[in-house]
């Protein structure tokens with residue numbers, strides 16, 4: 388079993404470079420399926436397990452996918468299947484994002500049901516409602532969802548009951564090739580939606596309003612390959628901002644886009660963190676004890692749910708009591724028990740957690756229950772007394788490029804133990820993926 392071991396108490400200093408955004412690159416790779424002519428070249432594609440997984444989904448559909456040196460090339464001119472098997476969809480819910488492009492391009496798609504996961508049930512009703520409004524017939528059976536349409540999808544007005552990121556992306560991709568105009572109302576406004584819209588427009592789509600609550604898509608007849616650079620990962624940037632804050636350090640976060648991080652910057656400033664902005668990144672430093680604040684997660688531009696557990700780690704060592712309210716996912720407090728194993732004082736009541744500050748965290752054996760929970764445990768371990776051993780590392784590898792190398796370069800005492808057979812398996816997977824072993 389892989390594990391990450393951290394010995395707490397080191398100050399960090401220096402600069403780290405933020406990788407391309409996982410949550411932008413995944414829908415962008417799925418959108419490459421819409422190009423019937425030419426290749427999509429996607430730069431700053433982070434070497435993450437999730438990127439490998441979605442590449443395998445595209446390969447299973449017949450697309451040619453090649454990854455080298457943080458650039459991914461997708462040639463989807465010829466597809467030979469419209470079915471994304473359970474084998475891949477079970478690994479990563481974002482695999483479901485191939486449904487919109489496949490349906491729009493071929494009139495049919497069959498995708499394994501993504502199911503629930505550690506942070507909540509995560510239904511897909513809003514994606515399906517959108518496809519149905521565009522004329523698709525949806526069928527369910529044997530663990531798969533089938534969508535089919537005679538001829539082309541038709542433009543429609545779709546009001547999302549929740550501003551779902553995935554539903555907005557899936558419907559926006561499907562609508563690019565629909566007949567007529569689609570309006571998505573109560574659309575999600577995350578920066579990753581804007582990045583996807585920019586990519587689709589560069590392929591020849593006609594999308595306006597991405598980043599606002601109403602997106603208008605005028606359907607076109609076909610899309611072709613293009614070249615695109617993925618936006619930097621705002622959640623990775625936020626995680627490193629908290630690494631600096633929790634360890635009382637000064638760190639420059641290269642590539643962080645301040646405008647994408649407003650809710651995080653503003654909460655950290657409220658706590659007493661000093662944040663300097665320039666056009667290349669953010670300088671985070673601390674010159675006073677941090678005060679606890681209350682945090683409520685909300686869709687963008689609210690405080691991101693993907694930063695909730697990291698913020699909770701910081702609250703455990705700040706002055707006072709902070710109240711964390713999770714409104715996006717119904718079960719995203721699994722990390723609380725793990726923090727408590729490190730002597731944190733946190734009480735959960737439904738969707739609210741009351742976090743007592745000024746805790747002297749102690750190293751312990753803990754388990755990453757999901758991706759961000761894993762990152763948050765690493766953050767807590769940076770200031771804990773003694774050694775923390777974190778298992779469930781595969782969750783962390785879904786979304787952080789080489790987190791332990793980046794933290795080590797800043798001065799943290801952190802290392803990873805990989806059992807030998809796993810090193811061999813990773814080597815095999817990289818061979819399939821033709822990935823450069825940048826993290827080996």
Ligand SMILES: CC(=O)N[C@H]1[C@@H](OP(=O)(O)OP(=O)(O)OC[C@H]2O[C@@H](n3ccc(=O)[nH]c3=O)[C@H](O)[C@@H]2O)O[C@H](CO)[C@@H](O)[C@@H]1O
Nearest residue numbers: 410481509510511512513514549551552553554693715716
């Ligand atoms: C790959 C990716 O980009 N993942 C992000 C994306 O996930 P994802 O796209 O899955 O998240 P959504 O925005 O869709 O989910 C938000 C809420 O809406 C609900 N919902 C969603 C769809 C639906 O059809 N019906 C429904 O009820 C979900 O259960 C959840 O409670 O946005 C989340 C919210 O910012 C982030 O935490 C994830 O990191």
Ligand SMILES: C=C(OP(=O)(O)O)C(=O)O
Nearest residue numbers: 410480481693758759786
């Ligand atoms: C929840 C997350 O991702 P996903 O939607 O891919 O599970 C995340 O990035 O924190």
